[in-house]
Amino acid sequence: MPNSVNTNTGALVALSSLRGINSELDKTSKKVQTGFRVADASDDAAVFAVAQGIRGNIKAYASVQSSLSAGEGLGQVTAAALTGISNLIGDIKAKFANLADGSLDATQRAVYTNDVKQLIGQITNYVSQATYNGKNLLSASTGGTAVTFVADVSGTTLTISTVGTDLSSQVSNFNSQFGAEFTAASRYNVAISALTTFEGFVNSISAAVAAQTRSISLQKGFVNDLVDATKKGLGALVDADVAAESATLQSLQVRQQLNIQALSIANQQPNTLLSLFR
Template sequence: MPNSVNTNVGALVALSSLRGINSELDKTSKRVQTGFKVADASDDAAVFAVAQGIRGNIKAYASVQSSLAAGEGLGQVTAAALTGISNLIGDIKAKFANLADGSLTTAQRDVYVNDTKQLVSQITNYITQATYNGKNLLNTDATGTTVTFVADVSGTTLTLQSNTGLASQVSVTFTSVVNQYTAAANYSSAMVGLTALESLVNSLSAQIAAQSRSISLQKGFVDDLVDATKKGLGALVDADVAAESATLQSLQVRQQLNIQALSIANQQPNTLLSLFR
């Protein structure tokens, strides 16, 4: 290699090497700082496009999870109300049995009737309070109601459905039964209405339980699906931060060595001046 003051070949080689190291250092620093090996399209356009599609699916599944969680909540509230109502019907049965006692005085019968009306009032409270996120499956008219929830990103839905409005049924049953229960002879006719209501409540409980179970199972599946999708996304774009940190330290050392080499190369032309002394 000729000794020249016009072209410092050694410095050019050192500078080219330093540029390459600085470029790698920038990429590695970006991976360490962001935690991604593919943070944007400039890193890998194809992989980034795939990752963005997966991220969009995850966002869609988040909405599905929210809808199914609302379904779980409504199902649990409705089931709790129906359980409470079923228990109260058992208490009312006991009151009806007391009212069947022909030896009761008018005052005693009035006490039992008033107690029964209080229990009926509590049933009404359970029905009106069985509300979740503004929806109530029990406090409806005689035709009942249906609430739908999104089950997947394809738009499939699951439903919680009450085929009969329990509120209207309770009103009909107890208006015709309790208010007319004034003598022991009314026991049989009163029990017919109460038994019909009990059958309705039990049927609704089984129906809501089955529908709620379907929603819970679907929510569990979607939760697992989202977790698996996130793992797949991580494998696609996440950086191995420990490995990148080790690489970063190595590049920093190489950068310092190249800076020193460039400094030495830049000093070399000065040695030519000694020839003229």
């Protein structure tokens, strides 16, 4: 290699090596800082495009999860109200048994009758209060008897309904019969028959809501598992091994320092030629 003051070959070699190391250092630093092996299209356009599609699916699944959670909440609130109503029906049966006693005087009968009215009023309260996010499955006047929820990203839906039965109207019908049917001991069989019919409505609604809510809960669990699996797949595709990249970063930093020193030495070479003229 000729000694030249016009072309410093050693410096050019060191500079080229330094540029390469700086480029690798920038890439590795980006991986450590972002945590991604593929953070944008400049890292790997094909992988990034696939990753963006997967991220879009995850966002869509988040909406599905939200919808299913709303469905599960509505089902649970409705089931709680129906359980309370069922318990009240048992209390009303007990009061009817008291009213069947022919030995009651008018005052005693009035007390039991008032108790029944209070219990029916409480059923009405349970119906009106069984509201979740503005929806009430038990009363058509406060939200309707069927609500649909998104079950997956393809648009499949699941529905919670009371199989077309407006329980609030059934309570009203039952209440309207009370004054005419349940004031005398001889009307006990009629009273029990009406209550049994009402109880049948409640039981059928409870069974329907429980089954539909269970379906929503199962679908929610499946979607949650699906989202977790999708996130794992996305991580395998784009995540960086931060520990390995950190070790690489340190190695590149050492190489960078060595190349800077080599470039400094190479840049001093032309000066050594001046000693030939002293």
